Amino acid sequence: MSASISGFSKLSKTKKIDWIVDTYFSNSEDAKSILKQYWNNDVKLQQLHDEFIENTISNYYLPFGVAPNFLINKKIYTIPMAIEESSVVAAASKAAKFWMDRGGFKTKVISTTKIGQVHFMFYGNVDKLKKFFKTVKPKLIKDVASITKNMEKRGGGIIDIELRDKTKDINGYYQLHVSFETLDAMGANFINSCLEQFAKTFKNEGLLFDGFSEEEKNIKIVMSILSNYVPDCLVRAEVSCKVEDLNEDKNITAEEYASKFIQAVNIAEVEPYRAVTHNKGIMNGIDAVVLATGNDFRAIEAGVHAYASRHGKYSSLSHAKVENGIFTFWMEIPLALGTVGGLTGLHPLVKLALELLHHPSAKELMQIVAVAGLAQNFAALRSLTTTGIQEGHMKMHLMNILNQLEANNEEKQIIIERFKTQAISHSAVVDAIHNLRTKN
Ligand code: HMG
Numbered sequence: 247m248s249a250s251i252s253g254f255s256k257l258s259k260t261k262k263i264d265w266i267v268d269t270y271f272s273n274s275e276d277a278k279s280i281l282k283q284y285w286n287n288d289v290k291l292q293q294l295h296d297e298f299i300e301n302t303i304s305n306y307y308l309p310f311g312v313a314p315n316f317l318i319n320k321k322i323y324t325i326p327m328a329i330e331e332s333s334v335v336a337a338a339s340k341a342a343k344f345w346m347d348r349g350g351f352k353t354k355v356i357s358t359t360k361i362g363q364v365h366f367m368f369y370g371n372v373d374k375l376k377k378f379f380k381t382v383k384p385k386l387i388k389d390v391a392s393i394t395k396n397m398e399k400r401g402g403g404i405i406d407i408e409l410r411d412k413t414k415d416i417n418g419y420y421q422l423h424v425s426f427e428t429l430d431a432m433g434a435n436f437i438n439s440c441l442e443q444f445a446k447t448f449k450n451e452g453l454l455f456d457g458f459s460e461e462e463k464n465i466k467i468v469m470s471i472l473s474n475y476v477p478d479c480l481v482r483a484e485v486s487c488k489v490e491d492l493n494e495d496k497n498i499t500a501e502e503y504a505s506k507f508i509q510a511v512n513i514a515e516v517e518p519y520r521a522v523t524h525n526k527g528i529m530n531g532i533d534a535v536v537l538a539t540g541n542d543f544r545a546i547e548a549g550v551h552a553y554a555s556r557h558g559k560y561s562s563l564s565h566a567k568v569e570n571g572i573f574t575f576w577m578e579i580p581l582a583l584g585t586v587g588g589l590t591g592l593h594p595l596v597k598l599a600l601e602l603l604h605h606p607s608a609k610e611l612m613q614i615v616a617v618a619g620l621a622q623n624f625a626a627l628r629s630l631t632t633t634g635i636q637e638g639h640m641k642m643h644l645m646n647i648l649n650q651l652e653a654n655n656e657e658k659q660i661i662i663e664r665f666k667t668q669a670i671s672h673s674a675v676v677d678a679i680h681n682l683r684t685k686n
Contacts, residue, residue: 255301263303280304294592310538310595312602313338317350318617325618326599327534333642334530337625338618344494348487351620353613358429359405359478360582362437364422364445364470370462372411375420378458379409382451386422389447390440397436402427404440422448425478430608432541432584434472441470474545475552476580483616484576485624489568495632504573506631507566511575514562521562524623525554528563528577531622535615539603540589540596546581553580564623577620581612640670647675657682 249269254262263281267274281304286292296302308328313335316323325342327335345351368375386407394403405425412419422444426437445467452458452465492507493500514524529547536543554563564577585608589596600606603614629635644665648658661678668674 259296259303262301266303291594298589298592308537310599311335311534313342313618313621315339315342315346316614316617316621317342317346318613319353320350323604323614324602325535325614326538326602327531327618328537328595329530329534331530332646333639334534334622336642337629337638338531338534338621341621341625341628345485345621345624348485348491351483351485351617353481353483353616355609355612356480356482356578357478358427358609358612360426360428360433360437360472360476361478362424362426362441362470362472364424364441364448365468366420366422366445366448367418367466367468368420368462369418370459372413374457374462376409378452378455379422381455381457382448383407385451386444386447390443393436393439393443397428397431400429402429407444428584428608430585431587432545432582432608433587434542434545435587437472438470441472445470474549474582476549476582477553477556479580479582479612480578481581481612481616482576482578483613483620484574485620486572486574489571489573492573498632503632504568507573507575507627508568510627510631511562511564511566515565516561518560521554521560524627525551525563527626528579528619528623530626531618531620532579532581532615535618536583538596538599539583539585539611539615540593540599541583541611542588546583549580549582564620575620575624577616577623579616579619581615583608583611583615585611637669641665644670644675647672648679651676651679653679 251265254265257265263278267277267281271277284304284307286295286305292305295305308330311327311329312324313327314324316325325338327338329335387404390404397403403426405427408423410421410423412421422441424437424441424444426433426440428436449465449467453463455463489504490500492503495503498506511524514521529550532546532550533543536546550563551560554560563579564575566573566575568574584590585600585606590600591597603611606614626635629638644662645658647670648661653661657679660682661675664678665675
């Protein structure tokens, strides 16, 4: 059967679903009822979700959890997290509780500059291009005045425009490399609108510039777009305590633990196979808060991983040391986040998440998100270097296994109790449920 269709986007939601279930599913009624099961009864709320994206046929739920007890710069937060993976929220909460008694997390926003670029081709004399750029720069800024007016009133706007020669990489390739301050907005629309206006002005003024030959006047704009690489939108998060205060686990001394922990971080600094997993653990915390607060986790992921490769080799985002008996664990990470605009004013749960965080500014949110990442990394490394990851992970994953096995509440209670003293594995839980059911 042909599975292509023209004009799908123009169909009503009902007709879209009809086409999908009839084309792809052996039991179209079952498929339809699963899709409808996730619709919201509140018609207005459902419509809001339908209109977030295109061709919406249902909602895809993620659990929305909270991790309490985060002491950040002497203020206590409960952090909202939207994530599907078991043990992440528990790990964050456990790390928060641990550091609460040891001075908490200290954070600092280092810089907040965002970048956008107009990419263009020019095959003429570079000195003439530089002269043209100098002449046209004030007009570039003047022509975006209507777009930047409100942002400037709030203290943000365009920081600078540079002409960058990239002809060593591609013949004829140059950029207008623009830096922005977008304050509490992530700023994607603002930046892209400015860039598209820069491109228009640059192209049009080029046609009129006396210093160019007829050929040189034809500057070819390739594209105008913000960059999700934001190495100058940087935040630092840190925890520290006396080595002896790390003593929590009876099976290992505090000194041994600190030393193993630092070795684990050092390995992630030099070994890309380990660094990717190490940073994945950090992103467990980062993405969950980024999602809960309505920010763009794809942009954050792309920017963070590029940053982790900035020295030419993929490496750990976090670092650890012991100096003068003090254990310090820290991370600097690029995070371009917004607390106004985008989903932040639209999605009811995002609004709730921001209220839970005391309506943070973008700078405050950068610090909270970085802390969630560091806490997550701390919890994972602590497990990895002591009990191993599976013990805690499987403890949290037990409920998923029980749900897969369609255990009822009574069975769940019995099995959870039994596995408090027994190692959890998928097969051990299957056997336990089987034994329980055959006994009854
Ligand atoms: P535990 O010591 O067995 O927990 O740790 P506990 O029952 O003694 O409770 C201690 C505290 O942990 C609790 O305090 C909570 O804060 C938290 P309380 O609330 O009682 O005052 N906690 C929970 N919070 C919510 N719901 C729960 C819960 N249980 C404990 N059910 C724990 C258990 C899982 C926390 C621990 O083993 C741990 O931190 N493990 C690490 C888990 C982890 O990192 N998971 C991420 C997924 S694995 C991964 O993808 C990344 C990785 O590959 C990255 C890397 O390689 O670096 C590992």
